[in-house]
Amino acid sequence: MPHSTPAVNDVEVGESLPPQTPHAVSVSLPTWRANVGYEEGEEWVVSKMVTGYPRFFVHKIIQRFAAKVAAKYGQPDDQAMLFPTSAIAGRCRDFFLRQAPELDAQQLQVIDLVPTSEKARSEEFSVISxxxxxxxxxxxxxxxxxxxxxxxxEGVSSRRAEYCESLYDEGLLVDSKETEDVPKVCKGPRRYRQKTSIDLTGSNGHSIGSEKNDSIQFVEQRFGRNLDISQTKNAKLAVRRRIAGSLTADVGLDKALSVEKDADRTRDVPDFSEDDVYLYPCGMSSIFNAHRIMMSTRTPLKSIVYGFPYIDTLKIVEKFGPGCHFCGFGSSEELDDLERRLEGGERFLALFTEFLGNPLLRSPDLERIRYLADKYDFYVVVDETIGNFLNVNVLPLADIVVSSLTKVFSGDSNVMGGGQSKNYKVLKRAWDADYEDNHWAEDSIFLERNSRDFVSRIERINANAGAIAEVLKPHPRVKKVYYPKYSDTRQNYERCRNPNGGYGGLLSATFHTKQDAAKFFDNLDTVKGPSLGTNFTLSSPYVILAHYHELDWAASWGVEADLVRFSVGLEETSTLVGTFQRALEAITDTTA
Structure with a gap:
């Protein structure tokens, strides 16, 4: 029998990951059966869910706040969905009318909740909004x-909902139609009014900007971190500089702010700067808005989704525009077919692709795609979430690059315009005219803090993922390991790989039998749940979670139902190797 080692990553089903984290973006589904139970809606799983992946599970704080709003302003059977702005709520309402035409428009009401006083709107809450x-x-x-x-x-974040619910409960956040006759004093929720020292400090040890902005500080104490909300603007600037490639080492906020705007960048693209980086509340919001804004610049046409994508990218193109031409294998043969279509006069708005693809880690031929886009005049949108911009440089070959910073960067998301593209000027004008900064202040500050050591974390994660791939690849019970270093599209990856770039922190594996896949997963001593890019190794039966109700469709594109995906973290390499070796021993143990 294999040597028995106590599990160190046992987390109860339904608990947040990390445990007891109020605003976590992952949830523990520690066994194969628990993942299937979640998809089947089984009570023993669903009833224990304290949280979930934010776009698939409406956070309980948001649910609670929405229920209060619906009870006050709606009809007895109404429910509410919460969004950061009236414009986004209007888009939701329009979607309702398209998807449920039987509804009368009067059955859909938009309520804009705003602070009660002019002082709150213009002074203390000017940053927080x-x-x-x-x-x-x-x-x-x-x-x-x-x-x-x-x-x-485009929904509200749980931190925004928590803060705004506190205002609402104190009568300080009301329907915009009610603001004329309300009190003129608004200090914010009581638990945020405490004066506190802050730890966003400059190299001289003094708080950055605090002498001017004491009135708009508040504290977030759950993780022992004090936040100076006056630093929101600076935090966003630092994040945009990291994304633009101006910061190539682990640096704090003061250093990030001292870097000149036109500093040397790893993203060496003419005319590109931090001003071309736009923050959105989450990665999918950046893709959704990229599609929406591109449609506004031209006569709407179908778009292409090239390669097997994260599921919602495909749904956005299918449901929010004229439709989709799907090239689900991401193959050269599909590009040949696309070129024949284009030569025959067929036209498209844009091509969406991932570099790398999720979960098969394939690398599209971006050079050929760029050639076709220039020749036949369509946009190219590249999701670099999994490749990440320290490992690969896809910006010269794209019109728009999107990335979910919730993942390895640790935060939310961004979208940026490609500097070399002939489409840059028209896209830049459209973005500047449309963009609303809805990135919630608390989320921005956490994002900046968590991304300060992004560079060193990527180096460690790259090394760990490579070590795990080497453990899995030769094992006889492992059918295939999906990793860019081993892929038949490796040459496409190498063309975009940065000189010091690695192969990323994500890999997947399939097994020869479902029983082996499930036994390996259940014996793998990592935390298990949706999402990726966490500092801890996170495993999931990805296809079960993402495509449970369309497994045959996924299989038709070469994505097997029993695939297991690993997002590799920062643990000691030898520890991780041992963890995966023991799980492999479990499926070869004939006495178990």
Whole structure:
């Protein structure tokens, strides 16, 4: 029998990952059976869910706040969905009318909740902008609202909901139609009024900007971190500089702010700068808005989705525009077919692709795609979430690059325009005219803090993932390891790999039998749940979670139902290697 080692990553089903983290973006599904139970809606799993992946599970703080708004402003059977702005709520309402035409427009109400006083709006909350817009709808149409929430990624964050609910409970956040006759004093929720020292400090040990902004500080103490909300603007600037490639080492906020705007960048693209980086509340929101803004610049046409994508990218193109031409294998043969279509006169708005693809880690031929795009005039949108911009440089070959910073960067998301593209000027004008900064202040500050050591973390994660791939690849019970270093598309990856870039922290494996896959997963001593890019290794039966109700469709594109995906973290390499070796021993143990 294999040597028995006590598990160190036992986390109860339904608990947040990390455990007891109020705003976590992952949830523990520690066994194969628990993942299937979640998809089947089994009570023993669903009833224990304290949280979930934000676009698939409406956070309980958001649910609670939405229920209060619906009870006050809606009809008895109404429910509410919460969004950062009235414009986004209006898009949800329009989606409702398209998807449920049987509804009368008067059954869909938008309520804009704003601070009560002019002082609150213009002074203390000018940085925070604590506003929420609710779409009220008949409750039996919740599925439509949830579809918009999931695909668009435009819902409120749990931190925004928590803060705004506190204002609402104190009568300080009201329907915008009620603001004329309300009190003129608004200090914010009581638990945020405490004066506190802050730890966002400059190299001289003094708080950056604190002498001017004491009135808009508040504290977030759950992780022992004090936040100076006055630093929101600076935090966003630092994040944008990291994304633009101006910061190539682990640096704090003061150093990030001292770097000149036109500093040498790893993203060496003419005319590209931090001003071309736009922050959105989540990665899918950046894709949704990229599609929406591109449609506004041209006569809407079908778009191409090339390679097997993260599911919501495909749904956005299918449901929020004229439709999709799907090239699900991401093969050269599909590019040959696309070129024949284009030569024959067929035209498209854009091509969406991932570098690398999820979960098969394939690398599209971006050079050929760019050639076709220039010749036949369509946009190219590249999701670099899994490749990440320290490992690969895809910007010269794209019109728009999107990335979910919730993942390895640790935060939320961004979208940026490609500097070399002939489409740059028209896209830049459209973005600047349309963009609303809805990135919640607390989320921005956490994002900046968590991304300060991004460079060193990527180096460690690259090394760990490579070591795990070497453990899995030769094992006789492992059918295939999906990793860019071993892929038949490796040459495409190498063309975009940075000189010091690695192969990323994500890999997947399939097994010869479902029984082996499940036994390996159940014996793998890592935490297990959705999402990727965490500092701890996170495993999931990805296809079960993402495509449970369309497994045959996924299989038709070469994505097997029993695939297991690993997002490799920062653990000691030898520890991780031992963890995976023991799980492999479990499936070769004939006495078990």
């Amino acid at each position: 604590p506003r929420v817009s609710a779409v009220l709808f008949p409750g039996f149409h919740f599925k439509v609202a949830k579809t918009f929430w999931q695909h668009s990624g």
